[in-house]
Amino acid sequence: MTGVPAELRSQVEALKAEVAALHAELPRNNLVVWTAxxxxxxxxxxxxxxxxxxxVSYDELTADSMVVxxxxxxxxxGTRSPSSDTAAHAYVYKHMPHVxxxxxxxxxxxxAWAARRExxxxxxxxxxxxxxxxxxxxxxxxxxxxxxxxxxxETLTNSRSRAVLMANHGPFTxxxxxxxxxxxxVMVEDVARTVHLSxxxxxxxxxxxxxxxxxxxRYQNVYGQGSSK
Ligand SMILES: [Zn+2]
Numbered sequence: 001m002t003g004v005p006a007e008l009r010s011q012v013e014a015l016k017a018e019v020a021a022l023h024a025e026l027p028r029n030n031l032v033v034w035t036a037x038x039x040x041x042x043x044x045x046x047x048x049x050x051x052x053x054x055x056v057s058y059d060e061l062t063a064d065s066m067v068v069x070x071x072x073x074x075x076x077x078g079t080r081s082p083s084s085d086t087a088a089h090a091y092v093y094k095h096m097p098h099v100x101x102x103x104x105x106x107x108x109x110x111x112a113w114a115a116r117r118e119x120x121x122x123x124x125x126x127x128x129x130x131x132x133x134x135x136x137x138x139x140x141x142x143x144x145x146x147x148x149x150x151x152x153x154e155t156l157t158n159s160r161s162r163a164v165l166m167a168n169h170g171p172f173t174x175x176x177x178x179x180x181x182x183x184x185x186v187m188v189e190d191v192a193r194t195v196h197l198s199x200x201x202x203x204x205x206x207x208x209x210x211x212x213x214x215x216x217x218r219y220q221n222v223y224g225q226g227s228s229k
Contacts, residue, residue: 004077015041015050016066022182023061029186037105040089041178047071053080091149101178103185106170109192114165123204128215130187132160140167163188
């Protein structure tokens with residue numbers, strides 16, 4: 001391990017505290033059971049990320065227990081092994097330079113759509129605002145190499161969505177920072193649930209593409225004020 005460069009120390013410590021605190025949002029928003037979910041943040045100005053260690057319960061996640069990895073998923077700092085999803089997070093940071101945060105969960109409703117390999121259709125203004133269209137399905141990919149990361153990047157590069165439902169697996173979300181990616185994870189579960197409920201009584205009506213464009217542009221550029229939304 002080469003360690004964290006001294007000039008990045010204060011940034012890394014701040015990110016560890018932020019990422020630890022954001023993990024508490026996952027059970028709070030009913031997005032995870034047991035330890036199946038993770039949040040990471042890019043260390044700006046370095047090829048590093050901060051993520052949770054593998055297999056530690058959410059109650060025991062402290063800033064000090066967070067680990068630092070390089071963008072190949074190798075451990076750079078930490079006493080525990082990194083989350084088993086670290087390779088996927090690292091691949092996203094390596095190939096999507098604008099991404100500052102990544103979240104993965106198996107939240108119930110979003111994962112139910114993933115199990116059917118069915119995109120969530122853009123039938124709510126909230127979906128147009130947040131995701132700019134249908135929430136896409138990514139390829140089926142097994143853990144162990146870079147195929148999950150590659151599937152996320154390929155799907156999101158061709159979409160305005162900040163969320164991808166990996167086939168038969170669950171949602172991955174990206175954001176300008178870790179908090180923004182957590183927000184996307186909460187939002188994708190919320191709309192997955194609402195569209196599911198709507199389906200119980202009939203066929204939800206799609207929003208016209210021109211209206212989706214208008215909603216997305218307004219929300220991203222005017223209402224949201226960039227990353228502060
Ligand atoms: Zn998973």
